[in-house]
Amino acid sequence: MTGATDEAAVRNPRASKAPKKARTRRADGERSRQKILAAAAEIAAERGYDGTSIAEISRRCGLPASSIYWHFKDKDDLMATVIEDSFAAWNQSWEIDADENLLTALVAVAEQLIGALRAHPQFLHIGLPLALQKRSDNPRPRQMYLQMRENLIARFEQIGATHFPHVPESRRTAIITYLIAGAEGLIISHELDQSSDIEEVLQIHATSVIQVIMQEASAWPT
Template sequence: MKKTEEELAACEKYQRILDAAVEVIAERGYFKSPVSEIAKRAGVADGTVYLYFKSKDDVLRTAIDRRFETFYQQIADAFVTIAGPREQLEYIAQVHLESYQVNRSMAVLLQTEMRQSAKFIAEFSHRHLARYIQTVREVVRRGQDMGIFRSDLSDGVVAHCMFGTIDELVSSAIFTGRIYDAKATAAQVMDVLLNGITATKA
């Protein structure tokens, strides 16, 4: 029983450090966020951070990785009951748009701080953007095979257009303080996009 309590306490500290890192970096910027400030926000000693993570970079990568794992798991779970390609694309757009409302600090970090570092941009593109694009491409290809979407268009171009559109909406929301109705806005984005890729019925 004691071991279980210790494990739970360790997990709680681990998560507090991740949450604190995202909040502090979003507020102060990456280079102005020392580990000591992250530890203070998490309510732990500086050394405790290094028990779980090798460096500040490691904390940041882990926080981002966990956020995207949650994102993809949410999509995978929903796709069990959402079968249509149109509906699946709209759901991906909705979850993407909801991201800045679920965790604004993480959204600020992803939309601003992370993009100031060529290293993090490269890592993000390799680790997460590629997976996002691949997920959308698979849905688009299935829609093309079913005759729902035009087969003469590149699924990769469609996927990048979708990501870019939603990414810009999220950035706009962060910088202006605007709050979108994620479901309604996702439907509008898909309406604009899908009207351009829907196959013409004979």
């Protein structure tokens, strides 16, 4: 087989180079895509969804608008991808084993969640303000954030059912609502006053959630 490949390369020198060129083009394309996503996330964090434009993204990332439209259908598609990628990265940054004693691991889990949020905050900074707006156009990034939020609730519900099946479902749901709504409220508060230490207040919130979980776990017989 090697001889046949070498013979083909002699007959057509370009044939042996084509795969390498294709890989280079794919790598260059992925680098461009990541530059566009990073610029879009950066601008949206500064100016919000409505203040973000393709022209400004092009200027910030140093790529022409045609390159942006090659990777993304429009601004909605681009911003929805920023939210989706950020949430996926955050969601994959923490894990709870089904066999793990969650009560003894709650502090470590809280630190994981906060650390992951510090590394991947874009879905909250962009999606949460959009979710709070009553918009007739209902842009896709808003829909994406609300869908990701539902997915997160479902994940927490599964964790609660696995580790605390003896606690009534209504109580588990209330704790999850308190956990998510509290974190979102603290993010909004930080946006209004960015001199606040968001990590510190999130840690305080996590401590209060842990206390509630501990109380509920002991209040109901197994």
